Amino acid sequence: MKRIVISAVNIVEAGTLAILRECLTCLSNLAENEEVEIIAIVHKRSLADFKNITYIETTWPKQRWVNRLWYEYVSLKKVSKEIGPVFVWFSLHDTSPSVIANRRAVYCHNSYSFYRWKLHDLIFAPKIALFAMFTKYIYKTNIHKNDYLVVQQNWFREAMSRIFKINKKNIIVAPAHFKKSIIDTVTNANDLGSSDIYQFLFPASPNSHKNFEVICKAAELLEKINISKPYKIILTVSGSENKYAGWLYKNWSKIQAINFRGFVKKEELNELYKQSNCLIYPSKVESWGLPISEFSAYNKPMLLADLPYAKETAAGSNKTAFFSPEDAEELAMLMERLIEGDEKDLKPIPLQKIEEPIANNWNELFTILLRD
Numbered sequence: 001m002k003r004i005v006i007s008a009v010n011i012v013e014a015g016t017l018a019i020l021r022e023c024l025t026c027l028s029n030l031a032e033n034e035e036v037e038i039i040a041i042v043h044k045r046s047l048a049d050f051k052n053i054t055y056i057e058t059t060w061p062k063q064r065w066v067n068r069l070w071y072e073y074v075s076l077k078k079v080s081k082e083i084g085p086v087f088v089w090f091s092l093h094d095t096s097p098s099v100i101a102n103r104r105a106v107y108c109h110n111s112y113s114f115y116r117w118k119l120h121d122l123i124f125a126p127k128i129a130l131f132a133m134f135t136k137y138i139y140k141t142n143i144h145k146n147d148y149l150v151v152q153q154n155w156f157r158e159a160m161s162r163i164f165k166i167n168k169k170n171i172i173v174a175p176a177h178f179k180k181s182i183i184d185t186v187t188n189a190n191d192l193g194s195s196d197i198y199q200f201l202f203p204a205s206p207n208s209h210k211n212f213e214v215i216c217k218a219a220e221l222l223e224k225i226n227i228s229k230p231y232k233i234i235l236t237v238s239g240s241e242n243k244y245a246g247w248l249y250k251n252w253s254k255i256q257a258i259n260f261r262g263f264v265k266k267e268e269l270n271e272l273y274k275q276s277n278c279l280i281y282p283s284k285v286e287s288w289g290l291p292i293s294e295f296s297a298y299n300k301p302m303l304l305a306d307l308p309y310a311k312e313t314a315a316g317s318n319k320t321a322f323f324s325p326e327d328a329e330e331l332a333m334l335m336e337r338l339i340e341g342d343e344k345d346l347k348p349i350p351l352q353k354i355e356e357p358i359a360n361n362w363n364e365l366f367t368i369l370l371r372d
Contacts, residue, residue, distance in 0.1 A: 002087040002370060003037045005101070007076065009058045010068055010093045012043050015290075016109065020092055021048045026362035028052045036370075039083060041076075072097040073141070088369050096142035105148040105369055108139065108160060109287045111309070116284070140164065148369060152176050152288050154354045155308035172368060174359045176288045198231040198339045201276035203269055203291050204283065206237040206245035211282040211305070216252035217328035218335060223255055231257055231339045233280075234272060238262030273298060278338055281305060282325045289313045296320075301346055303334050312352060319346040 004027065011020045020042070027038045031052035038053045045055040056079065058071065072095045080086060080099035089101035094110045143149070143164055149171045151157050157171040204210040212235060219233055239249025239260050249260055264272065273279075279295040279302045286309045295302060296317040304310040306322035314320050323330045334345055359365035 001035045001037055003039065003083070003085060004366075004370075005080070005083060005086050005089045005099075006038070006040045007089065007091040007097060007099075008040065008042050008048075008093060009071060009076075010043070010095075012047060016093060017047060019107070019109070022362055023090075023092065024048050024050045024053060026366065030363075030366065041079070069095075069138075074098070090369065095138060096146055098142060103148075103369065104146045105150060106143070106146050107150045108156070109152060110139075111156065111285050111287045136163070146170075148172055148357075150174050150359075150365065153309060153312045154352065155312055156287070168355070169357065172357045172359055172365065173354050174365050175354075176290070176293075196230060198229060198278070199276045200231065200233045200278050200280050200335065201272055201295075202234070202280045202282070203236045203264065203272065204281075206241045206248070208244045209284050211284050211325050212237065212248050213252075214282045214325060214328050214331060215280055216248060216255065216258065218332040219255045219257050220252065221328060221332040222336060223257065225336070227336060227339055229339050229341075231335075233258050234261050234276065235259065236261055236264050236269075277301065278303060278335075280331070280335075281310060282323075282331070283310075284325050285309070286313075292317075301338055301343065303331065303338075311349065314349045315352045316349065318348045319343065320349050321345040321347065 006020075006023060006027070008020045011017055024038075024040060027036075028050040030036055031038050039056065040048070040053050041056045041058060042048060043058060045057055049055075076097040076099050080089065080101060086099070086101040088103045088105065089097075089099050091097055091104075091106040094106065094108055096104070096106045144166070147170065149160060149166065151160060151171060151173055152175060154173050157168055157173055160166060160171060161168045200215075202212065202215055204212070206212070215233060215235070222231075235258060237245045237248060237260055239245050239253065241263075252258055253260060273295055277300060279291060279300070281289060281292055281302065281304045283289065283305060284307070289309055292302065292304065292310060292313045296314060299318055301319045302314065302317060302321075304314055304320060304322050305325040307325065310322065321334055323334055337343075337345060357368055359368060
């Protein structure tokens, strides 16, 4: 019987928690039909509780980064000995723990090591700036002891291979496939967002790397010129969430076109997708950029940061233009043309062929990891 250990000691929320749940759903089904034993090392079992899985809870003090590193590089080695022979040890959160296993793999989803942080990140989001500074060194520890790295995009594979001198054949691309339920009830997506007011949308959390300010600066430029048609810009921040959000609101809340909407639940976001004419996505770093995938299903215009993650996520879309995430004038020009009904800047983005190894779902991923 093959023993599989999933190490997820630092996963408690958001996208990484969704990844953990998807992973354990797959393994729960696998254990029902195959002779495998599944052990999950998690912060709390209640976060992702599935049958056919043995859980080890690790409620160490999460507020201190040093606790996490000690557990990963010291404590887990003892745990791995106590578990007994392990065929696959799969760490779901960037670090490569010091463990004893026949085969090891790590899911690399943190792209902050490729983020060119600025002084304003230290002011508004020092944690993100520190991630950008030190993620590369955290990745580096034990990384060559893995048999496989798992990443979401091909550009990430190329970057990890280049930086850490790892053979690309040992880096599995596992794209983040989104659920298409958001448009299940839509009969004609092209008819949506056709009101008299041209509506732009940027749905994101109020973090400095999301780069809300380039949209605000573009709106400021647009307000100074004579545009014949009405428009508005929906931002999913209110201004009260944190220091960065407060800075945005203080500097640009007087711009008439900007609507500081605040946090929206999934159902409301789906309605905003339907109502909006164009998605703007200026984030400077992402491991995927889920709103791009979700909005592209509506076949409506998208203005995206001219960065590798956005180009790969937008592959297959039909009406997309890219702009420098530092250039508010370029973004304002693209927005003005769309408001005026000129879509000449929009182009189809061809699908990209991704070389093996690639896993299109969790079953395919574990087929690779468990291969004799």
